[in-house]
Amino acid sequence: MVALAALVVAAGTARLGVWQLDRAAQKRALQAALDTRAAAAPLPQAELATDRVAAAEQHQRRILLQGRWLPERSVFLDNRQMDGRPGFFVLTPLQLEPVPRAAAPGSVIWVQRGWVPRDNDVRTRLPAVPTPPGAVQVAGRVAPPPARLYQFAADAEGPIRQNLDLDESARSLGRPVLPLTVVQVEAPPGGDGLRRDWPAPAADVQKHLGYAFQWFALCALVLLLYVWFQLIRPRRRRPPAD
Structure with missing residues (x-):
């Protein structure tokens, strides 16, 4: 019963770690798309999107x-x-x-x-x-x-x-x-007193990598605890045979 519980928890945490790695890969693709758009030629005003789906493709x-x-x-x-x-x-x-x-x-x-x-x-x-x-x-x-x-x-x-x-x-x-x-991004002639230190757009890839590390670490901890308490420790405490 203990072995089954440890296996279920380890499998679940490992799956969550893989999911976070997949999210990180998606965010890398998003960041690459944002960087590509930022480096592209200026968008003509006549091509501004009029629906939300098309608008998302024009961000940056x-x-x-x-x-x-x-x-x-x-x-x-x-x-x-x-x-x-x-x-x-x-x-x-x-x-x-x-x-x-x-x-x-x-x-x-x-x-x-x-x-x-x-x-x-x-x-x-x-x-x-x-x-x-x-x-x-x-x-x-x-x-x-x-x-x-x-x-x-x-x-x-x-x-x-x-x-x-x-x-x-x-x-x-x-x-x-x-x-x-x-x-x-630019002040008008004569200025207007506003600050424009806008942060660069980021896709938060490191956040998902951190979550993945935590899930994999928890998976490893569950397996180590199972091996220690269920396999190694009982053998260490077993009296030696005469």
Whole structure:
């Protein structure tokens, strides 16, 4: 009975270790795809995806957008950190200029413009972020929306939000919103006071390798304990024959 239990546990932990190695291989492939996209030629604005499946294939592509800011609809995502400091991610919708062959002319795309620290005295006091009027060009890379944080209730109407919902923003703006965002990588002429120390996209391969090591180590420990307590120790304690 003990042997069967040890065998089941060892087989289960070994299988989990193999599964984590498989996940690591998948993440390596994903990281290679991200690196390839980042090194590719800039994506033409007319080829921006209009559905979520196609959008995922464009993440990390470089792009130069042409459009007009909608600064009155800017959103400040709360509880976002940079270098361990609390602050806001500043996102502003950009009304795209019509371009030839565009899949959805006149659409809006959310731009992750940068990070700004929170006021230590008045938590809800927002900084003034200079936003150029008229037609602008925005250099960046295609990205998914910022990671969602846990929230206890639906966000109230207003500039400070916990998360950004693209579908809800389309209803609020009254315009079609593309199912992706663009991370701005260059400050506009004259600056805007925002930090853009965006972390490089990573697929967390090392995390899965660490989990695999833990499962394989547990498998080896179960087998060693079984061999010690069921085979070696009883023989060591057996009295010698006369």
